[in-house]
Amino acid sequence: MTRVLVTGATGFIGRQTLAPLRALGFDVHATARTPPAEAGDVVWHAADLLDAGTPERLIAKVQPTHLLHMAWNAEPGRYWTTPENLAWAQASFALYRAFTEAGGQRAVGAGTCAEYDWSHSVCGEDVTPLAPTTLYGAAKQAVGTLLCAYGAAHGPSTAWGRVFFLYGPHEHANRLVPAVVRGLLAGERVAVTHGRQVRDFMHVADVAAAFAALVAREDVLGPVNVASGEPISLRELIGQIQGRIEGPGAVDFGARETPAGEPPVLLAEVRRLRDEVGFTPRFDLTTGLEDAIAWWRARG
Amino acid sequence: MTRVLVTGATGFIGRQTLAPLRALGFDVHATARTPPAEAGDVVWHAADLLDAGTPERLIAKVQPTHLLHMAWNAEPGRYWTTPENLAWAQASFALYRAFTEAGGQRAVGAGTCAEYDWSHSVCGEDVTPLAPTTLYGAAKQAVGTLLCAYGAAHGPSTAWGRVFFLYGPHEHANRLVPAVVRGLLAGERVAVTHGRQVRDFMHVADVAAAFAALVAREDVLGPVNVASGEPISLRELIGQIQGRIEGPGAVDFGARETPAGEPPVLLAEVRRLRDEVGFTPRFDLTTGLEDAIAWWRARG
Numbered sequence: 001m002t003r004v005l006v007t008g009a010t011g012f013i014g015r016q017t018l019a020p021l022r023a024l025g026f027d028v029h030a031t032a033r034t035p036p037a038e039a040g041d042v043v044w045h046a047a048d049l050l051d052a053g054t055p056e057r058l059i060a061k062v063q064p065t066h067l068l069h070m071a072w073n074a075e076p077g078r079y080w081t082t083p084e085n086l087a088w089a090q091a092s093f094a095l096y097r098a099f100t101e102a103g104g105q106r107a108v109g110a111g112t113c114a115e116y117d118w119s120h121s122v123c124g125e126d127v128t129p130l131a132p133t134t135l136y137g138a139a140k141q142a143v144g145t146l147l148c149a150y151g152a153a154h155g156p157s158t159a160w161g162r163v164f165f166l167y168g169p170h171e172h173a174n175r176l177v178p179a180v181v182r183g184l185l186a187g188e189r190v191a192v193t194h195g196r197q198v199r200d201f202m203h204v205a206d207v208a209a210a211f212a213a214l215v216a217r218e219d220v221l222g223p224v225n226v227a228s229g230e231p232i233s234l235r236e237l238i239g240q241i242q243g244r245i246e247g248p249g250a251v252d253f254g255a256r257e258t259p260a261g262e263p264p265v266l267l268a269e270v271r272r273l274r275d276e277v278g279f280t281p282r283f284d285l286t287t288g289l290e291d292a293i294a295w296w297r298a299r300g
Numbered sequence: 301m302t303r304v305l306v307t308g309a310t311g312f313i314g315r316q317t318l319a320p321l322r323a324l325g326f327d328v329h330a331t332a333r334t335p336p337a338e339a340g341d342v343v344w345h346a347a348d349l350l351d352a353g354t355p356e357r358l359i360a361k362v363q364p365t366h367l368l369h370m371a372w373n374a375e376p377g378r379y380w381t382t383p384e385n386l387a388w389a390q391a392s393f394a395l396y397r398a399f400t401e402a403g404g405q406r407a408v409g410a411g412t413c414a415e416y417d418w419s420h421s422v423c424g425e426d427v428t429p430l431a432p433t434t435l436y437g438a439a440k441q442a443v444g445t446l447l448c449a450y451g452a453a454h455g456p457s458t459a460w461g462r463v464f465f466l467y468g469p470h471e472h473a474n475r476l477v478p479a480v481v482r483g484l485l486a487g488e489r490v491a492v493t494h495g496r497q498v499r500d501f502m503h504v505a506d507v508a509a510a511f512a513a514l515v516a517r518e519d520v521l522g523p524v525n526v527a528s529g530e531p532i533s534l535r536e537l538i539g540q541i542q543g544r545i546e547g548p549g550a551v552d553f554g555a556r557e558t559p560a561g562e563p564p565v566l567l568a569e570v571r572r573l574r575d576e577v578g579f580t581p582r583f584d585l586t587t588g589l590e591d592a593i594a595w596w597r598a599r600g
Contacts, residue, residue, distance in 0.1 A: 052353070081453050081454075083453075083454050085450070086397055086450050089393055089442075090394060093389055093393065094390060097387065100383075117429075129430075130430065131429070134449070135450060135452075135453045135454075137449075138445050138446050138450075139446055139449070141445060141446075142389075142445055142446040143442070145432070145442055146386065146389055146439055146441075149432070149435045150383070150385070150435060152435075154381075
């Protein structure tokens with residue numbers, strides 16, 4: 001029996017991990033503060049992991065062999081600095097401890113490119129120093145580093161997926177890709193930064209499928225970048241969106257200031273994901289953006 | 301009112317922080333699993349911080365304005381790898397969260413040189429990458445990094461003292477300095493490694509006094525190395541001990557293998573402790589070793 005417990009399973013990434021986990025043969029249990037009305041072929045558990053004792057009770061109830069821990073505060077504009085980052089780190093340790101003490105075999109958690117020292121343009125899991133400059137990055141680093149060290153010393157087999165930039169259905173409406181798509185669909189002028197930043201973007205369904213694959217590949221340990229490995233400038237990304245939406249809308253480059261501390265180039269080394277996990281993305285940028293645009297268009 | 305809560309207050313370092321904290325004017329509350337029979341001018345609280353809910357209850361009861369968190373598993377031979385490192389990280393977050401939510405002003409925790417990347421011979425707080433290779437180092441890094449990031453974002457004023465090498469009264473009998481002192485006092489042959497390792501040693505009373513000073517210096521934030529800044533080879537250190545103990549005992553250099561991964565040189569940059577905290581050690585190596593030898597001799 002392989003039973004996976006997915007936390008944060010109604011989140012932007014988490015919601016898309018359930019189908020690939022089912023496809024990999026897992027008995028899927030999922031947790032969220034408010035589970036969806038339709039359970040599908042997933043067993044849902046309503047739980048607030050920040051309530052003391054809840055992580056332990058959840059593990060005791062579900063008895064998972066595998067754990068995919070995606071839950072965290074991801075509220076745009078707030079998640080970088082919210083005090084909840086400390087609470088989530090504490091809850092993550094409680095969850096992982098309960099899981100390992102109950103004999104869990106394999107744990108995967110969601111990290112972030114914000115754990116890396118951003119003065120390094122291309123981030124490799126084993127070579128780029130970690131030097132988060134935000135509370136969010138520090139909290140994720142704390143959890144990822146300790147869980148992987150614990151797993152290496154005592155089991156369970158533990159990996160940590162570091163997420164870079166992503167887009168797709170259910171993204172928060174105020175983030176870059178939705179803001180541009182929605183603005184252009186509405187025929188508005190969209191204010192953005194200079195757009196010369198170079199980033200690694202991946203469709204959220206691929207990010208989620210990569211996490212599912214990582215759960216199943218129990219021999220892959222430690223940090224793994226979850227990214228496309230394809231550099232693109234924001235200007236080019238936005239240009240590709242513009243090319244797909246006709247109408248009076250426009251994008252004003254340079255109309256917004258670039259946030260302080262934003263690196264010009266931030267890319268992922270993806271050798272571990274490609275070669276060790278054996279993961280191949282389903283979307284390229286063209287099909288991915290078409291999917292995202294179609295999703296927003298359908299929401300009119 | 302400035303009331304400090306000291307955790308791990310019967311430990312090797314913790315026990316020596318109480319007097320300097322009193323001398324600095326603090327109302328001192330201390331916690332340990334088993335408080336000493338004689339309370340002195342300290343209010344003791346029997347508590348096991350690894351019991352769920354205990355950190356929160358302790359903070360609610362004591363209502364400290366200052367927190368000095370020294371408690372951890374420090375059992376020689378076991379502390380590098382014990383699963384308790386995860387439990388201590390979790391308990392540390394619980395304690396700090398309760399402290400900050402109760403309006404605490406200043407928190408200091410005990411870190412370790414094992415947080416640093418040991419390929420750098422001289423470790424500076426803001427320049428040397430962190431790359432722990434042990435579960436203990438990873439757990440301490442997780443707590444230190446996140447507490448300091450949290451403090452910087454939301455308060456309380458937070459600092460993290462990274463301890464290097466130390467010696468003195470109440471050290472565990474199997475560690476290097478006690479092993480050499482006790483062996484020579486007993487007229488035995490003591491097996492040690494080649495002894496060419498260069499380290500930073502500080503008397504435990506100075507380490508403790510430095511932590512007390514760090515608690516009081518609320519303007520000093522983030523990591524601070526707690527060390528002497530004086531390099532010495534183990535061979536020279538042991539030679540100084542030999543020079544103070546007459547008798548038939550001897551030291552066999554090279555009779556023990558050097559543990560894998562031990563760096564040849566591991567030293568601390570101590571500018572922050574000296575200049576920002578304004579701390580000056582009371583002991584030099586000569587008076588420090590005399591004190592340690594006298595303590596073991598009295599236990600003859």
